[in-house]
Amino acid sequence: MALSDNVVVFVVSLLVGGIGIHVGASLLASSRDYSHAVVTAALGALVWGVVGWLVGGIPVVGPVATLLSYLLVVRSRYRVGWTTAAGISLVAWVASVVVLSVLAAANVTSPSAVGVPFV
Numbered sequence: 001m002a003l004s005d006n007v008v009v010f011v012v013s014l015l016v017g018g019i020g021i022h023v024g025a026s027l028l029a030s031s032r033d034y035s036h037a038v039v040t041a042a043l044g045a046l047v048w049g050v051v052g053w054l055v056g057g058i059p060v061v062g063p064v065a066t067l068l069s070y071l072l073v074v075r076s077r078y079r080v081g082w083t084t085a086a087g088i089s090l091v092a093w094v095a096s097v098v099v100l101s102v103l104a105a106a107n108v109t110s111p112s113a114v115g116v117p118f119v
Contacts, residue, residue, distance in 0.1 A: 016099050017092070017115030019078030021074070029078045040077045041115025047073050048117060060089075070117055079087035092116050 018038030025031035025040075051069040056062040075085035096116045 020092035021097035024088035045115040075094040
């Protein structure tokens with residue numbers, strides 16, 4: 001895959017991650033700013049990757065620390081509690097899976113999203 005193809009896949013994945021977070025934040029935090037969601041997706045992916053690289057290999061502690069660090073990003077970006085941050089993240093995951101399933105069925109992209117864990 002050429003570098004330009006990788007950039008396109010990254011951008012599309014980031015935008016889809018932003019859609020997921022935007023849907024979750026719209027429903028649970030009354031947020032209407034899609035660009036804020038895209039930045040949150042990028043920051044969440046960065047934090048997820050760094051914390052996962054640092055402690056991800058430690059059984060139980062690594063995955064929990066990685067997930068909590070991601071939730072901390074969502075929590076701080078939307079100024080909500082832990083439960084609402086978890087709800088936003090769950091809705092983001094479901095919304096991203098739906099969007100990516102539609103795009104994959106149309107042969108537009110592969111099923112992955114930057115900024116939403118496990119997608």
